[in-house]
Amino acid sequence: xxxxxxxxxxxxxxxxxxxxxxxxxxxxxxxxxxxxxxxxxxxxxxxxxxxxxxxxxxxxxxxxxxxxxxxxxxxxxxxxxxxxxxxxxxxxxxxxxxxxxxxxxxxxxxxxxxxxxxxxxxxxxxxxxxxxxxxxxxxxxxxxxxxxxxxxxxxxxxxxxxxxxxxxxxxxxxxxxxxxxxxxxxxxxxxx
Amino acid sequence: xxxxxxxxxxxxxxxxxxxxxxxxxxxxxxxxxxxxxxxxxxxxxxxxxxxxxxxxxxxxxxxxxxxxxxxxxxxxxxxxxxxxxxxxxxxxxxxxxxxxxxxxxxxxxxxxxxxxxxxxxxxxxxxxxxxxxxxxxxxxxxxxxxxxxxxxxxxxxxxxxxxxxxxxxxxxxxxxxxxxxxxxxxxxxxxxxxxxxxxxxxxxxxxxxxxxxxxxxxx
Numbered sequence: 001x002x003x004x005x006x007x008x009x010x011x012x013x014x015x016x017x018x019x020x021x022x023x024x025x026x027x028x029x030x031x032x033x034x035x036x037x038x039x040x041x042x043x044x045x046x047x048x049x050x051x052x053x054x055x056x057x058x059x060x061x062x063x064x065x066x067x068x069x070x071x072x073x074x075x076x077x078x079x080x081x082x083x084x085x086x087x088x089x090x091x092x093x094x095x096x097x098x099x100x101x102x103x104x105x106x107x108x109x110x111x112x113x114x115x116x117x118x119x120x121x122x123x124x125x126x127x128x129x130x131x132x133x134x135x136x137x138x139x140x141x142x143x144x145x146x147x148x149x150x151x152x153x154x155x156x157x158x159x160x161x162x163x164x165x166x167x168x169x170x171x172x173x174x175x176x177x178x179x180x181x182x183x184x185x186x187x188x189x190x191x192x
Numbered sequence: 193x194x195x196x197x198x199x200x201x202x203x204x205x206x207x208x209x210x211x212x213x214x215x216x217x218x219x220x221x222x223x224x225x226x227x228x229x230x231x232x233x234x235x236x237x238x239x240x241x242x243x244x245x246x247x248x249x250x251x252x253x254x255x256x257x258x259x260x261x262x263x264x265x266x267x268x269x270x271x272x273x274x275x276x277x278x279x280x281x282x283x284x285x286x287x288x289x290x291x292x293x294x295x296x297x298x299x300x301x302x303x304x305x306x307x308x309x310x311x312x313x314x315x316x317x318x319x320x321x322x323x324x325x326x327x328x329x330x331x332x333x334x335x336x337x338x339x340x341x342x343x344x345x346x347x348x349x350x351x352x353x354x355x356x357x358x359x360x361x362x363x364x365x366x367x368x369x370x371x372x373x374x375x376x377x378x379x380x381x382x383x384x385x386x387x388x389x390x391x392x393x394x395x396x397x398x399x400x401x402x403x404x405x406x407x408x409x410x411x
Contacts, residue, residue: 006197008197010210010211010212010213012210012211012212012225012269012272012274012408013212013222013224013225013226013269013272014223014224014225014226014227014269014270014272015224015225015270015272016224017222017224017225018224033269033272033274034272034274035271035272035273035274035384036273036274036384037210037273037274037275037276037384037410038209038210038274038276038410039210039274040210040274066196068196068198070207070208134207135207136198136202136205136206136207136208151205151207152204152205152206153205185208185209185210185274186198186208186211188196188197188198190196
């Protein structure tokens with residue numbers, strides 16, 4: 001069997017590897033490797049929003065791919081936070097499949113968006129609450145569904161709004177009434 | 193089904209801790225990741241070169257034909273310290289080249305990204321003038337409290353696999369998976385650390401340190 005696209009990032013060292021695109025979509029943000037045990041990279045926006053992604057390079061399949069990341073959201077509410085795979089570049093509800101937190105609510109959701117329209121993504125709640133702690137986030141898309149696992153527990157299976165395009169990984173934060181603030185110390189993506 | 197690297201490294205449900213891996217391959221050192229300090233040149237070794245026989249990886253050595261005594265070079269993470277001083281593993285494949293009088297090379301994890309060893313914790317290994325045997329090298333955060341504990345293996349000029357590990361109170365250096373050295377003086381780091389590779393010139397002759405694999409992770 002031919003080896004398919006496979007990517008891994010440890011988020012350690014002096015600064016973020018240059019293979020990543022540091023995207024400031026609006027406002028002001030930073031993308032700094034943090035000086036602290038197990039802290040990885042911090043993506044923080046004191047205004048506006050932004051993310052790390054692969055620019056417009058999209059090597060991951062809409063019908064057979066998986067992402068695994070270890071990341072935290074550093075507030076309990078009042079910010080936006082997204083982590084996973086997307087096709088688009090600047091939206092806070094991009095086409096793709098990903099975990100997210102949108103300003104308010106008691107838990108994260110698992111969202112997907114497969115339309116070319118401007119409507120927002122649809123989402124299914126998972127049981128994990130934003131509390132400033134790291135979790136292992138695991139998303140997979142097949143030809144028929146999407147599986148969303150947190151810390152080894154399958155939290156949701158979705159079939160609505162399947163991705164319609166190939167994708168690239170991203171980690172996004174956005175200011176609302178507090179800074180958009182998240183850390184990430186591992187990400188792996190591959191085609192299945 | 194394709195297995196993830198994550199699933200191979202971690203038990204199901206584990207939230208993995210910080211890890212870093214570098215195979216020191218390619219056109220040049222990844223200076224987005226590594227910082228340099230001191231006077232040594234940092235070059236990737238060319239496989240097949242007589243100087244770096246059957247080796248490769250990164251090499252730390254004086255950058256011209258005239259080494260200067262008392263100079264040093266460090267490769268580290270610019271004080272981005274993501275590794276625990278008490279619960280860690282580091283693994284490095286390293287080769288030291290030179291005579292013991294020419295200098296010393298150390299590697300492992302340490303507090304500061306410069307040449308400081310007299311203050312700021314270190315948990316590593318040492319090759320060269322520190323001891324005739326490959327030795328564990330540790331310091332605590334207080335200046336002058338340095339521990340060099342010798343193994344039974346003479347310092348030589350070939351690659352060895354080195355593994356430094358600490359879980360709680362004991363720091364152990366494992367050489368080629370067989371020979372074990374345990375730090376016995378209690379001089380151990382207490383603050384967050386980063387990987388490092390280091391060389392110091394004792395005199396005006398060349399010595400060098402090759403490394404073709406580096407991995408550090410928290411446990």
